[in-house]
Amino acid sequence: EPEVTQTPSHQVTQMGQEVILRCVPISNHLYFYWYRQILGQKVEFLVSFYNNEISEKSEIFDDQFSVERPDGSNFTLKIRSTKLEDSAMYFCASSEGGGVLQNEQYFGPGTRLTVT
Amino acid sequence: GIQVEQSPPDLILQEGANSTLRCNFSDSVNNLQWFHQNPWGQLINLFYIPSGTKQNGRLSATTVATERYSLLYISSSQTTDSGVYFCAALPYYGNNRLAFGKGNQVVVIP
Numbered sequence: 001e002p003e004v005t006q007t008p009s010h011q012v013t014q015m016g017q018e019v020i021l022r023c024v025p026i027s028n029h030l031y032f033y034w035y036r037q038i039l040g041q042k043v044e045f046l047v048s049f050y051n052n053e054i055s056e057k058s059e060i061f062d063d064q065f066s067v068e069r070p071d072g073s074n075f076t077l078k079i080r081s082t083k084l085e086d087s088a089m090y091f092c093a094s095s096e097g098g099g100v101l102q103n104e105q106y107f108g109p110g111t112r113l114t115v116t
Numbered sequence: 117g118i119q120v121e122q123s124p125p126d127l128i129l130q131e132g133a134n135s136t137l138r139c140n141f142s143d144s145v146n147n148l149q150w151f152h153q154n155p156w157g158q159l160i161n162l163f164y165i166p167s168g169t170k171q172n173g174r175l176s177a178t179t180v181a182t183e184r185y186s187l188l189y190i191s192s193s194q195t196t197d198s199g200v201y202f203c204a205a206l207p208y209y210g211n212n213r214l215a216f217g218k219g220n221q222v223v224v225i226p
Contacts, residue, residue, distance in 0.1 A: 045213035098212045100146045104164040
């Protein structure tokens with residue numbers, strides 16, 4: 001069964017450093033997402049991406065964050081200058097469609113980001 | 117935005133017992149998903165169930181969209197069922213952000 005993959009599984013970085021989290025969505029999916037979960041809290045939406053542009057973003061997704069689909073298979077989340085409060089599990093997800101059609105979202109296993 | 121409330125927040129079960137987890141949502145939805153978060157933090161898709169009933173082994177789910185709730189049933193629970201169960205809803209009015217509840221923490225003891 002096709003699945004979303006994410007690398008690395010765990011990343012430790014120092015405050016102020018840039019990190020790039022990588023995801024390979026399911027190949028025929030057209031909508032891509034990033035969510036995050038701070039330890040012990042619920043999962044929160046960050047951003048959705050369709051047709052090579054951001055379609056929606058939350059208030060969490062400020063200028064420190066950016067997303068990119070650099071080639072036909074990868075989808076990345078970049079955090080420019082990490083802060084302690086960016087420590088969280090980051091989940092990538094994809095769906096075949098959006099809105100009312102084919103909108104089941106498939107989640108990857110997550111990248112645990114630890115900022116020290 | 118849409119509000120998603122899950123109950124009970126915590127549940128302790130004896131192995132072999134049955135349980136029901138509830139998810140209430142505040143608005144019409146066109147997507148409702150249940151996930152199980154395992155001890156490694158991974159979110160495992162359980163059900164995509166915007167309406168109706170589905171079964172997968174010892175788990176089943178029912179969503180009554182007109183009354184804005186969904187139920188997840190665990191039958192004959194096993195210790196591997198332990199973890200956090202999340203409900204997530206996509207509102208009908210067009211955005212694609214899944215709104216998650218706070219989860220049901222389930223512990224199954226042998």
